[in-house]
Amino acid sequence: MNNYSLALNVQQRPEVLERVLRVARHRGFKIANLSMQINSNNSTSIDMLVESEREIGLLTNQIDKLIDVIDCRVLVSNSTTALAK
Amino acid sequence: MEQGQMIRGADAVIKAIAAHGVTTVFGYPGGAIMPIYDALYGSPVEHLLSRHEQGAAFAAVGYARASGKTGVCFATSGPGATNLVTSLADALLDSVPVVAITGQVSTAVIGTDAFQEIDVLGMSLSCTKHSFMVTNVDELVPTLYKAFEIAASGRPGPVLVDIPKDVQIAMLEYKTPLQAISAEPEHTPEQINDARELIEQAKQPMLYVGGGVGMASAVEQLRDFIQVTGIPSVATLKGLGSITIDTPGYLGMLGMHGSKAANLAVQECDLLIVVGARFDDRVTGRLASFAENAKVIHLDIDAAELGKLRLPEVAIAGDLRQILPALSQNLGEQFASWQAKIDEMKQVHQWRYDRPGELIYAPAMLNRLANKLPKNSVVACDVGQHQMWVAQHMFFNRPEDHLSSAGLGTMGFGLPAAIGAKVARPDATVVTVSGDGSFMMNVQELTTIKRKRLPVKILLIDNQKLGMVKQWQQLFFEERYSETDLSDNPDFVKMASAFDIPGRRIFKACEVEAGLDEMLNSEGPFLLHVSIDDAHNVWPLVPPGASNQDMMEEMDKQT
Numbered sequence: 001m002n003n004y005s006l007a008l009n010v011q012q013r014p015e016v017l018e019r020v021l022r023v024a025r026h027r028g029f030k031i032a033n034l035s036m037q038i039n040s041n042n043s044t045s046i047d048m049l050v051e052s053e054r055e056i057g058l059l060t061n062q063i064d065k066l067i068d069v070i071d072c073r074v075l076v077s078n079s080t081t082a083l084a085k
Numbered sequence: 086m087e088q089g090q091m092i093r094g095a096d097a098v099i100k101a102i103a104a105h106g107v108t109t110v111f112g113y114p115g116g117a118i119m120p121i122y123d124a125l126y127g128s129p130v131e132h133l134l135s136r137h138e139q140g141a142a143f144a145a146v147g148y149a150r151a152s153g154k155t156g157v158c159f160a161t162s163g164p165g166a167t168n169l170v171t172s173l174a175d176a177l178l179d180s181v182p183v184v185a186i187t188g189q190v191s192t193a194v195i196g197t198d199a200f201q202e203i204d205v206l207g208m209s210l211s212c213t214k215h216s217f218m219v220t221n222v223d224e225l226v227p228t229l230y231k232a233f234e235i236a237a238s239g240r241p242g243p244v245l246v247d248i249p250k251d252v253q254i255a256m257l258e259y260k261t262p263l264q265a266i267s268a269e270p271e272h273t274p275e276q277i278n279d280a281r282e283l284i285e286q287a288k289q290p291m292l293y294v295g296g297g298v299g300m301a302s303a304v305e306q307l308r309d310f311i312q313v314t315g316i317p318s319v320a321t322l323k324g325l326g327s328i329t330i331d332t333p334g335y336l337g338m339l340g341m342h343g344s345k346a347a348n349l350a351v352q353e354c355d356l357l358i359v360v361g362a363r364f365d366d367r368v369t370g371r372l373a374s375f376a377e378n379a380k381v382i383h384l385d386i387d388a389a390e391l392g393k394l395r396l397p398e399v400a401i402a403g404d405l406r407q408i409l410p411a412l413s414q415n416l417g418e419q420f421a422s423w424q425a426k427i428d429e430m431k432q433v434h435q436w437r438y439d440r441p442g443e444l445i446y447a448p449a450m451l452n453r454l455a456n457k458l459p460k461n462s463v464v465a466c467d468v469g470q471h472q473m474w475v476a477q478h479m480f481f482n483r484p485e486d487h488l489s490s491a492g493l494g495t496m497g498f499g500l501p502a503a504i505g506a507k508v509a510r511p512d513a514t515v516v517t518v519s520g521d522g523s524f525m526m527n528v529q530e531l532t533t534i535k536r537k538r539l540p541v542k543i544l545l546i547d548n549q550k551l552g553m554v555k556q557w558q559q560l561f562f563e564e565r566y567s568e569t570d571l572s573d574n575p576d577f578v579k580m581a582s583a584f585d586i587p588g589r590r591i592f593k594a595c596e597v598e599a600g601l602d603e604m605l606n607s608e609g610p611f612l613l614h615v616s617i618d619d620a621h622n623v624w625p626l627v628p629p630g631a632s633n634q635d636m637m638e639e640m641d642k643q644t
Contacts, residue, residue: 015206015207015210018207018210019210022210022211026211057392058393061388061389061393062389064388064389065387065389066215067214067215067235
């Protein structure tokens, strides 16, 4: 199992979190940790820790395609133990 | 309209649609979209009333696919919107630019389980490229412009705009918004060099051409590329029509029901140049052994497709109209021995139509139809055995001449798609080829044909079976024919006549010629009901889990 830490910057829309979560689930990534914060400049920050057997590009490429996503970065790409809290 | 004049949101919807060059919309009215239908009344935008919202949205898909323009459909809230889901999903998987506009209950009652209220925005997430709910009338026009831009840009797709009733009746001042153009990926000279190097090193290259070529309007660039390089080619279901059948080295469709030559050539190649295609499982068979010894150059506008299923040696995201000419510059023909081998494969594995017996052999009939159709023709298919026979045995001048539900494989696609195609291209001969299973799935759209006297030709191939499922039951489920017998079908010719559509039923091979002529030469719509033997299956077939070189050959009983 691979663990990945993602940082997203997205447009502030009521449904934006649903869009991101739906893509993560559908593309085969389990969300292990999640936090979001509304920013003052009409954007929202989402930090996610996801787990999957799959390669992270399969998720980030799809997240990048979401119209409301401004950018999506992989912060840490790691084994289970390194990210265990 | 004078500057500063206030109009209703509903009027602005029609105005924004007209501003995007859309001349006909497809839809079905209902409570929550009544102001928009009121604005439509007497407006220059024509409306074609379907008899089910799925039919309206498929007509919009057919309109878009046959013309390259964006298709528009309307539906009301609740059941109107939920009925759009299948068609939107179809448009998503086949990358078709469609804007769906749904009425919604008023903002004040959203979230109260009001009459005909459903969370359409939530529902749209998995079946659209993007979606909006407009809660403020000032955002209405900019949102509609964004919807059209998103639908048609990059990899196209369906966009839904949900508009509450109070927003439709609120007043606004119409201003054409300043439009931000979506940034498209661009290729680099390094990528082109890397790809050219691979082409120059290759001994046995193949082009694997998908629907992206047509969607990108890159048919001419692809044909030039083939002419310059002489690289042999195959196409996917959506790629058919991108390459004409008389092109040297073109082997037709590859994949599960592809031609044997196409599959063998791809399996043998040492370089696979993937142009606007996505390694669909119906194309690749067992992915791990698909073109196993080939290096891959993958060209697509959608970066997410590059490396999704097969890691390419060179991946280029960008506009095919620019990439293909850049790639072929200074390349010459250098593959003579491979071309000779391809020609031999093509010769050895060509289709045969000389079948004994009195009964109608659908592949032969479809090949005759292809030969009879005028140059400006559109064939819209349904889904199943007849769809694969069309792909194998007919041929098309352009990708927009062949409408087939490829990614989603939606039965019921053909008739409404043909209606949309006829509206978009009134001068074209439009034929829908359907099966007795698929035809019944949107048969209510015969009324739409009747209403406008649309001269859509219907070729209904009837084996009294849900044929493709029956074929699999026969081959892979020990002939346990669970729920695939359709021998209680209605009398199709009688049914068509109830919609003022003349028709004829034929049973014998000797009736095919006259039947096709009558259908094509009749002035208005026509139904040709063709009875075939249910023993005929689609061949060859790559069985599930097998590699593409391991195709099953014909094993039908001769009738």
